[in-house]
Amino acid sequence: MPSVLTSVPSPVSSPVSSLRCRECSRTYEAGPTYTCEWCFGPLEAVYDYEAVAATVSRERIAAGPASIWRYAGLLPTTRVPALDLGAGFTPLVRADRLAAELGLGELWIKDDTRNPTNSFKDRVVAVALSKAAELGFRTVACASTGNLANSVAAHAAHAGLNSFVFVPADLEAGKTVTTAVYGGNLVAVEGNYDDVNRLCAELAGEHPWAFVNVNLRPYYAEGSKTLAFETAEQLGWTAPDHVVVPVASGSLLTKIAKGFDELGRVGLLDGEPAVRISGAQAQGCSPVAAAFAEGGDTIRPVKPSTIAKSLAIGNPADGWYALDVVRRSGGALAAVTDDEIVEGIRLLARTEGIFAETAGGVTIATLARLAATGVVRRDERVVAYVTGHGLKTLDGIAPRVGPSATIAPTIDAFHRAYSTHILEARP
Secondary structure (H helix, E strand, O other): OOOOOOOOOOOOOOOEEEEEEOOOOOEEOOOOOOEOOOOOOEEEEEEOHHHHHHHOOHHHHHOOOOOHHHHHHHOOOOOOOOOOOOOOOOOEEEOHHHHHHHOOOEEEEEEHHHOOOOEOHHHHHHHHHHHHHHOOOOEEEEEOOOHHHHHHHHHHHHHOOEEEEEEEOOOOHHHHHHHHOOOOEEEEEOOOHHHHHHHHHHHHOOOOOEEOOOOOHHHHHHHHHHHHHHHHHHOOOOOOOEEEEEOOOOHHHHHHHHHHHHHHHOOOOOOOOOOEEEEEEEOOEOHHHHHHHHOOOOOOOOOOOOOOHHHOOOOOOOHHHHHHHHHHHOOOEEEEOHHHHHHHHHHHHHHHOOOEOHHHHHHHHHHHHHHHOOOOOOOOEEEEEEOEEHHHHHHHHHHHOOOOOOOOOOHHHHHHHHHHHHHHHOO
16 A cells, blocks of 8 residues: 555655755755765755745645645645645634733734644654655654654654654653654653764664654754744734744744745745744753853753753754844843743633643743843734643643642532632622
């Protein structure tokens, strides 16, 4: 029986013209490579924007599927849609109650908890595995703090591909179960994410596998741009004034910035994409926020210690680039404590009915911090990115929430427990 990846429409021409080093600007053919041979800098996909502008339009996008593949003309694969579990086109929710609590004006939540495996990683994995198929790989792999593990395992199962997923051994139980259930190879590594990532870099040199965030990283990372594309489309093809993005490796933040820039370059936006971009980190793993606070350019690696394990990358590969984007855009970076993270989760759930994982708690807590200090202003249209569902990180929130009362099964017991609440609720 053919896999999903082999029973696809005929290939289309790719908008990617080459790969280019982000440090020395040398160019390479668009193959499964991610490091410059000259300076060891990271490679990035380069697009022919004149060709893109001639083929994409708002009308063509609107006629496309309700997934990331509506933006196929701005993504780096020729097999479209090679793999589609329905990633993307998630709700952009007007958050008036949260805005009122934070003293803000127009606030929106980009709710990526609604993706197939309940995190934004479905966007990058759909692109990466489609590129893997284009390049002829039959085994896919990744290093992950959890959400990527879920997504790679699910997409590989759907596509009939072999998978090897490497995670820290102390990963949250919810993310371990929701990876293992798809039946691939789940490898728990005794160490933190940086240890896992180093192992995968070594394995990528030994095995003919598509490591989505190693040798396919230039393509994989491009999936994150669709968060910017959707935000602009859902706001009537206008860019927000300010966005707040969680920071782990830093790639998500830089690609959201690239996404807004690309929409401007190909003529899809009304007005200029002058978006202020701010980043959110957990205090227990905040090397990028620390560099911002110090006013320096050095990202010093740290040993993570935070409940926000999906952001626990102590040596972020794109940290310097994220720092540069934030500064050039006029945004800021901040780090919040574990207590603030939990309060951020509860605040978003209480005001807007959205249950975020700990990374989402980092975003909301940072938004609150930046609003209180005037960095995020009341006169701005603000979008906060919530990238994963709270059911993934119950360990972080469970000790802080529970029943509001435990009573005997009688009306009198209920009234004794809730008499005050009942009186307050009367019209």
